Amino acid sequence: MKKLIAISVISVVIAACDTSERVEADYRNVIPLPHEIVMVDGNSFVVEKDTRILYPEDNVLLERNAQFLARYIEETTGRRLKVEPGQGGNDENVIMLGLDASIDNPEGYELTVLPDRVTIKGQAANGVFYGLQTLRKSVPAIAYGSDIILPAAVIKDAPRFAYRGMMLDVGRHFFSVDFVKRYIDLLAMHNMNYFHWHLTEDQGWRIEIKKYPRLTEIGSIRKETGIGASRTEFDGKPYGGFYTQDEIREIVKYAQERYVTVIPEIDLPGHMLAALAAYPELGCTGGPYEVACHWGVFPDVLCLGNEKTYEFLEGVLAEVIELFPSKYIHIGGDEAPRTRWEMCPKCQGLAKKEGLRTDRKHSTEDRLQSYCMKRIERYLNERGRQIIGWDEILEGDVAPNATVMSWRGIRGGIKAAKLKHDVIMTPNDYMYFDYYQSDDKAQEPLAMGSGVTVEKVYGFEPVATELEKEEKKYILGVQANMWTEYIATPEHVEYMMVPRIAALAEVQWMMPEEKDYQEFLKRLSSLVGFYKRESVNYAKHVLMK
């Protein structure tokens, strides 16, 4: 009897090893939803233990993509598939990555599933990468030891906008290299291609600059931090942190491998107290200055009448462009009070010399700020880079080639597009992820603003109807911003980011007529499986039911 039980136990175990569990992919369950999914009659493809992933020989980008796919499948099934160079010939049971110049959109892809092979092709390697994202998100996040059934289908997909970004403010609170990478991973999973890194602030300078070591020695540390929104009560604890140039290179490379471009922001001429604390000769009054210990907009900004300021900015930017291959360099331009410039003999002297006069629309000081932005733009343009500035740069004479980030609603973006400037829409009432995500503020951690719910984010339409057809093409895309005055930990960033990032992803990727909020919510429950698996601290407001 005992023997019989032993034998039957053994045979059950063997049977369990033999017949794998099966999970089935659902391409319609993916965020962002692919543009075109055509199901094909016939057998499915089965991803099993000995399925191979092939890439064209000597194509390093597609080889890396193939490794990403192997990793995604391993994360879900626990199985590592073989990755090999090759075109497949008549081979069966292969997933083949390749390029296809006939695909229109530079980031577009086609995913074709036939019973004996799967092909994922892009016009370029980035498109293939988005094909992989679709494939991985169409399968449940956890299916250990399972074969994956891929129903036969042809999927054709491409993004609506070429610019799909998120920003992280590391000035108010500092976040580790590991967390910045995790943030970039979340961006990549949601098909985003720009990470805007806000590196300098009144409350902390976070990027090592070899020519100006005091920026990090002094400028990266504040004496203490205001409690909550307070300007009078402080925690009494020094706070600091910065990224070395090696760490920055590491992050840029990490992002690049995931087709994410890192745009650094050096916010000037305002939000510069940390730099002034380090180099007080760059301010109108000469200081002394302190790295800011509470939040807000501060009157002390760079002195624009002092040649040393431009020497300093060019010295900083020279190192920035060495570190960041991005075509765009963000130079801020927001919230620069004019009070010091009004009283400063050097600033007024420069204004006189340059003929920067008050007129009906702009003050002399507005013109001084434009002078500074234009001069820095020229410096960067000469080195092959383009500037991005916050919409304040429209107050005055706009730097001729600037891309404008519209943050005070969409007004600035509309104005900029009418002036034939490229625009990135990031309006605070829809795209500020530091704002409350529920109207029930009492139940939420302290936040800015109000009412940026998942549904509100989802409903944002970046191309304003009042723009003429010709003007619409200046809207390059959409970004959400994570300002971190009240956000001190990675868990809190994730809580503010997820799942609003999923809603944002559909705004960035899908055509407006293809969006549907109720359908999105259904798709979201599948993506939540991934958030859970990766222990992301996501907010549950729209996931209660």
Ligand code: TNX
């Ligand atoms: C405005 S957006 C700012 C930031 C703050 C944010 C808080 C922008 C260009 N400036 O400095 O952190 O509001 O929501």
